[in-house]
Amino acid sequence: MTFFDNARCAPISSPYGSSTRYDGSSRRTGGGPDATHGGIDLTLAEGTPLLAIAAGTVFATGEGGQMEGNFVWLLHLPDRSGLPFAFLAKYQHLAAPAPLRRGAVVALGQEIARSGSTGTVGGHYGSAGYAHLHLTVRSIAADKIALAVGPESGFSIVRDSIQIDPLTVYVPGLRSPGEAADLPAERKQVVVAYVGAGSVVRPASARAVWPVACP
Template identity: 45%
Template structure:
């Protein structure tokens, strides 16, 4: 009984990790269609639906006096930044993270203190990537956060095992993994950010994914909801509560408001 539960958990995590590279179709290997189509019993369990990506309705509100790069394609969006429809053959065509359109070479910032747990280069849809692990002490949230940044110019700014503070530069934005296919030869320079919430600091690396038992994908915007206890709680917020004021790092790395433990992954500039 216990062993079966563990197996189910592992399978669930493996599937969630596939979503971690939601822009990275290669991670799904030969398995097609995501939820519901698997015939292997373990994969049936894996298809249980922590994987289902639901739009959260969370909207960023940036502080007055500064200009912050906005979300170009929201978590759960059916469209890309350019308004085109995402392909329906995966996860119902829903976006598994947020996209922020950026000039190539824009410094990307650690959204909280944490540790670099994986970095490397993958192919189409992922490009150069980085994973940060954020403890409850880092964020003030009652769960562990695993954040994947994609499409860096390169990942030479950090080393695996390195610790970072909120707002530290972790690399420069780029368009790796976006050239070809929909975005054409020039690609689409942006940050794609995917986040998972998990009960523990246990994780393992699998190609460009990181798997943590029991972790579930969620809208990175939820990080900025005050006093969030569980990522599923965003479903119960009122429309007003879904307007989330964004703490940020300025270009000099200072955090605003002072003491904020979570910041926007790109610096805001004074107007």
């Protein structure tokens, strides 16, 4: 992957599906024989603003424990995001609980929280923890969207959604996330849009951006 205009954005320090952490240690230690990474990690200074990767609404916020930390889930439905499929995005290890209400509308690239190390202290990463963003994306099939909207909806939609590589969101021209697995290599060369100086989305036509601003 590269960034639009070859911008130098915060890179992925541990990709989706990886069996190792950012420091090269094995996720299988204590994680079971098939432990692989369920999202992407970005190593970030404590307090880095985190941005909504697409337009959507707040689905849930909370304070998880060890491994999870403070988190926010955003819901991205096609009618709001302009993207071809529905998905949930979960941002973890936030410095503080996200000051957002369920159902609040978030714009593409809007700051939703600050990065931190909650949920990482005392485990593998030691007493200092590891300040980073863990971003998980789960796609929602069209016939399950009703489970995700409305006042009665709850975390059943998480069980009924499918974990995917978050980079799938940036692949142009997909009709469904499943198509990404069958793409020829050249179409997997993702060029990721971002929010640059002055909070400008680059390119302006982008419907999905990197979760942190780029210089």
